[in-house]
Each structure stands twice: as C-alpha cells, then as structure tokens.
C-alpha cells in the first residue's frame with residue numbers, strides 16, 4: 001500500500017527532493033549572512049556614532065558653507081589679537097594665554113619665540129581661528145573674526161605644523177593635496193623655493209616616488225621641506241611655520257631663510273623658531289613667557305635689551321649669528 005503510494009508519488013517526491021537540494025544552500029547561505037550581519041551591527045553602530053559626532057562637531061554647516069563664493073582673503077593691513085585669554089579647560093585655574101595684545105602686520109615676518117610649553121603653538125592656533133579665545137577678539141584688517149570670514153581666512157593660510165603630515169602616496173599626490181590644479185611647473189617652483197627640488201630630482205622616480213606612511217622613507221629635514229613646498233604651492237597670503245626648520249641642517253636652513261626673506265614681500269609670515277638664523281630677518285619678534293607677551297620689537301632691538309628674556313634665550317647662539325659690528 002505504502003509502496004504503492006510511494007510509487008504513485010515518486011515523481012512528486014523526486015521533485016520535492018530536487019527543490020530541497022537546490023534550496024538548501026540558499027538557506028544555509030541566508031543563515032551565515034544573518035550571522036555575519038549580527039557580527040557587523042556593533043561595528044556599524046559605532047561607525048554611525050562617530051559620523052554623528054563628527055557632524056555635530058562640524059563648526060561650519062552646509063547651509064553657511066558658502067564654498068561657491070568663498071573667496072581667498074587678501075589681508076591688507078594685519079591680524080590682531082586684542083586682550084585675548086585662553087585656557088584648554090575651564091576648570092584650570094591658570095590661563096594658557098593671558099592678556100595677549102599683538103599686531104601682526106601684513107607682508108612682514110613676525111617671529112614668535114619662547115621656552116617649550118609657553119603657548120606658542122596655542123597662540124597660532126587661535127590666530128588661525130582653530131580655537132576660540134575665552135575672552136578677547138581676533139581681528140583681521142580691523143574686522144572681528146566671524147564664521148563668514150573664517151573660511152576665507154583659512155583658505156588663505158599655508159600652514160606648516162610642528163608635526164607635519166604627509167600621506168602614504170607619491171610626492172606629486174602629496175603636493176597636489178590642497179591645490180589639485182597646480183601645474184607641474186608650479187610644483188617644481190614651490191619645491192625649489194623650499195630647497196627640496198634637488199633631493200626630489202635625485203629620487204629615481206622623481207615626483208612619482210612613493211614616500212611611505214607619513215613620509216617614513218624621507219629624512220626629517222626632507223619631510224619638512226616637502227611640507228613647506230606644499231604650503232607655498234597654495235600661494236597663501238599668510239604663511240605659518242611652527243618650528244618647521246628644526247630638523248634642517250645649517251645649509252638648507254639658510255636657503256629657507258632666504259626664501260622667507262623673499263616671500264615676505266608678497267605674503268605675511270608668522271614663524272615659530274628656535275634658531276636665531278631663521279628669525280634674524282624678522283620685522284617683529286614676539287617673546288612669550290608663562291602665557292604672556294614679555295617683549296616685542298625688532299630682532300636687534302630685543303637682542304640689545306640685555307636684561308630681557310630674548311637675549312638670554314638666544315644667548316649662546318648670539319656670537320655666532322650676529323654680525324660683528326652689532327655685538328657690543
């Protein structure tokens with residue numbers, strides 16, 4: 001009887017078996033996909049969380065991002081700090097920067113000096129509008145820094161940070177990162193201004209050499225010159241260098257010093273440097289101590305104020321660097 005039944009349904013049975021055998025891999029496939037999905041959900045959630053955090057931290061939102069008509073700012077007069085106070089956390093009792101009154105004239109070289117940890121990098125972060133002072137104002141050509149002119153100020157700044165960043169890509173790609181339309185000739189011009197063209201030329205692949213993660217395949221001085229060239233390539237109206245010459249040998253540094261002297265006719269330069277040779281051409285030297293400005297003036301003027309901090313800061317380097325007639 002059953003056999004009969006079986007017999008009678010054999011074609012259907014076969015069909016069912018075939019269907020099942022075809023379907024089975026799908027079912028197990030779905031099962032493993034579900035498993036995979038459940039294991040990626042936490043990662044996806046934290047990704048979304050980071051995205052949200054990043055979006056919330058954005059200081060300029062799409063609505064007020066006027067990138068279409070964003071114009072590079074040409075600073076005509078200067079950048080000013082008016083009674084600026086700053087601290088990293090409100091709970092701190094002491095201010096990192098206190099009562100900063102400073103005028104940085106356009107198309108001049110201003111040097112900021114002071115001991116380590118005194119607030120030099122903090123001061124230039126504030127000048128570039130990367131951080132807001134707790135009290136006081138930043139004025140550009142006499143106008144307060146607002147969200148409208150912040151973007152144009154940023155786009156007109158070439159910044160060489162203390163810890164320069166290079167991408168794991170070719171030299172050309174690194175150079176074009178912020179100025180994608182620059183021609184090959186402009187790249188070489190910028191490289192030679194930063195006294196980097198020679199070493200790039202010597203590399204077997206030239207501009208197309210891959211420089212490794214953060215530029216590990218280059219020496220410290222080569223990295224700094226490359227980052228300086230990248231900043232110059234943008235033709236900024238304000239060039240900011242944070243100890244960008246610290247890893248350079250004397251020969252390359254004197255080339256860069258000449259470059260700065262040349263560039264300062266067409267752009268405003270703010271430089272933080274320890275070496276006397278870099279700041280000798282400065283039109284204005286600002287000396288910071290314990291978060292306050294203790295001296296400002298021309299290089300030779302400050303060097304002669306024997307009781308000031310500046311002359312003790314440069315003390316040992318003085319004899320080497322000052323022209324003999326100014327050493328009394």
Ligand SMILES: Nc1ncnc2c1ncn2[C@@H]1O[C@H](COP(=O)(O)OP(=O)(O)OP(=O)(O)O)[C@@H](O)[C@H]1O
Nearest residue numbers: 088089096114115116117118119120121122123162
């Ligand atoms: N992100 C931060 N959060 C909290 N404190 C900070 C932060 N960055 C710097 N500081 C503190 O602020 C002070 C000034 O730091 P800053 O980096 O401006 O010094 P600097 O003059 O540039 O020093 P250096 O010559 O070593 O580069 C230091 O005491 C430092 O510890």
Ligand SMILES: [Mg+2]
Nearest residue numbers: 120121122162
């Ligand atoms: Mg610093």
